Amino acid sequence: MKASFFCTNSYLSAEAFRHHAWPTPPALYRSEVGLHSLEVALEQAKLAEELGFDWVSCSEHHYTPLLQTPNANVFAAALSQVVRRARIAVLGPLVSMNNPVRIAEELAMLDQLSGGRLVVLFLRGTPNEFLAYGTNPEETRGRTQEASVLITRALTEPQPFGWEGRFYRFPTVSVWPGPIQRPHPPMYYSGNSLESATFAAAHRLGLGVSFYPPHIVAQMTTHYQQECAKHGWKPTPDQLLYRCFVAVGEDDKEAEALRAKYFVGDAVGDLFRGRGAAVQPPTQTQAGFGLGELRFCGGPDTVVRQITDFHETTGVGVIDVAFGGAGLSLQEAMQSMRLFATEVLPRVRHVGAASRPQAAVAAANA
Amino acid sequence: MSNATQTADGVAAAFTEHFVQADGLRIRYLEAGQGNPVVVLHGSGGLTPSPLDNLLARQFRVIACEIPDLSRPTVDERSQRDLARTLAKAVTAMGLERYGLVSTSAGTPLALWQAIEAQERIDALVLISPAALFPAGRTAAGGGNDDTELERGLGDLRAATLVLIGTRDETIPPETGRLYVERIPNCYYVLVYDAGQVIEADRPEALFAAVRDFLERRETFVVNRGSTVINP
Secondary structure: OEEEEEOOOOOOOHHHHHOOOEOOOHHHOOHHHHHHHHHHHHHHHHHHHHHOOOEEEEOOOOOOOOOOOOOHHHHHHHHHHHOOOOEEEEEEEEOOOOOHHHHHHHHHHHHHHOOOOEEEEEEOOOHHHHHOOOOOHHHHHHHHHHHHHHHHHHHHOOOOEEEEOOOOEEEEEOOOOOOOOOOOOOEEEEOOOHHHHHHHHHOOOEEEEEOOOHHHHHHHHHHHHHHHHHOOOOOOHHHEEEEEEEEEOOOHHHHHHHHHHOOOOOOOHHHHOEHHHHOOOOHHHOOOOOOOOEEEEEOHHHHHHHHHHHHHHHOOOEEEEEOOOOOOOHHHHHHHHHHHHHHHHHHHOOOOHHHOOHHHHHHHHO | OEEEEEOOOOOEEEEEEEEEEEOOEEEEEEEEOOOOEEEEEOOOOOOOOOHHHHHHOOOOEEEEEOOOOOOOOOOOHHHHHHHHHHHHHHHHHOOOOOEEEEEEHHHHHHHHHHHHHOHHHEEEEEEEOOOOOOOOOOOOOOOOOOOHHHHHHHHHOOOEEEEEEEOOOOOOOHHHHHHHHHHOOOEEEEEEOOOOOOHHHHOHHHHHHHHHHHHHHHHHHHOOOOOOOOOO
C-alpha cells in the first residue's frame, strides 16, 4: 500500500468557517492568516515526505477556506520545490471547466519542475464549483471526458495538431515544454460512477475513487477491472486510488475524541448551501457518497486493520489521506498524521505488494 | 437524373448525374451546388452523395467523382498514378481550372497523386481518414501497403493540405496524421473527437465545419474569426 498526503492548504482560522454557505465572501479573508496557512501547508508537505509518504497531493477547489487551491497546478508548483523526492500528485485539475490545452501546458511544466515526479487525476468537480466559471452542469461529464482525451493527446503528440471536439475547438495545439515522463506522467480518471470507471478503463487511465464506503468503492473497482480486461489490459494496485479522511489516535478512545469534533459544524455540507444549493448533485453521488465522512479512524491497530480490510475489499493500492477536518487544531491534525506515518504506514506497506510487478516493487522499496 | 439525399438536419441537396470521357473511360459524377468548385473522390463506399457532400453543396459547387478502378482487387502503383491523371483529365473536361480536392479513405492515393502532378490546379487538398501512409507495422485494410513512390512525391506537394482523423478510428489511428505533417510541406492535421473511421457518420457537422473552413481559408483556418462577444 502506498500513501499520499492530501495537502489541503486549509485556512487556519475558524472565523471564515462561520459563514455556513458557499461561496465564502472574500471579506472574511485576512491576508496574515492566509499567508500563515500557506506556510503551514508547505511545512506539512515537507514533513509528509520526511515521514515516508509516497505522494503529496492537492486538488482544485473554488471559493472556500476548506481547500485554498483554486488552481491546483500553481500550488503543485510550490510543492514541487519543497518536496524533493515524493511524487507531486495533482488530484486533480477540474478539467470540466478549464481550458484543457492550458491544463496540458501546466502539467508538462509541473513534470519539468518536479523532475518527472508528476501524477495527475482528471477531475470533474463538485456541483457547486461548476458555478465558479459559469459551466453548465449538464455538460460537465462530456467536457471532462473530452478534455481528458485532449490533454493526453496534447502531452504525447510530437507534431502540431488541431482539435475539432464537441466542446473544444483548437486549430493549433503544440505543447512546449513537453513532459519529462514518457509517454506521459501517470494519469487517473475520477471514478465515482460506473460510467466513469468504464471510460477510465477504455482510455487506459488509472481510477481514483473518493469518499465512498468500501462496498461501493468495490463496485467501482470491480467494474473497472472487468472493463480493463475487455480492453486487454490489467491495472496494477497503484492504478487504484482512494481519497478519504483519516484520524489516528494513540488508541481508539483518543481517535473517537477526534471524530467527535473532526468537522466543525457541517463545513463540507456548507458547500451545498447558499448559491451552492442551486445545483443538484450529480445523480451518481446521491446514494452513499461519503464526502465529509471519516473513513479510517482509531488507534494504530484499528486503522491497520481497517486499511487491510479495505484493500482486500477494493484492491486499492494507493490511499490519498487528509488528516484535518476543519474542527481539529493544527496540532491534533499533525499528531494524527505522525501516528499514521510511524505506526500505521509501515504495517500496511506489504498490503497489495504481491500484486505489483516486481520492477515496481523494487522501485517502491528503493 | 436527380439524386436527392438528406443531411443530418434534413436538408437535401439535389445532385444530378453526369458522365465525362477521359483516356477512353466513361466516368460518372454527381454535381450539386454553386460557388467555388470542389471535387470529391469517394472511398470504397462508392458514389452516393454523402452527408458531407450535401453540406458542402450549400456553398460550393460539388462534383463527386466515381473512381472507376477502385473496386479492382489489385491496383499497382502505376495504375494508381495513371488513374489520378485520368481523373485530372476528366475534371478538365468538366471545364474546371482550379478547384478544391477532397478525398476519403481509399481515395487518398489518387488525390495525392493528382495534387502532386497538377499542383497549379489544386486550391486546397483535404484528406479525410486517409489511407495512404500507415504507422510502422500497420498496413491498409484489405492488404495494401505503403506506396514508396507516392511517399517520395509528397515532399513536392505544394497545396495547402488538411488531414482529418477521428479519435476513435481503429483502422487509421489518430497518430497517423503526423506522418502526413512530417512529409507534406504545407500540411495540417486535425483530430475529430469521438469519431471513428467514418467521420461523416459520427460527426458530420464537425467534419463539415473543418472542411469548409479549410477550403475557404486554407492556411489561415488556424485563425479564429468567430466572435466571442456575448452582448455587444
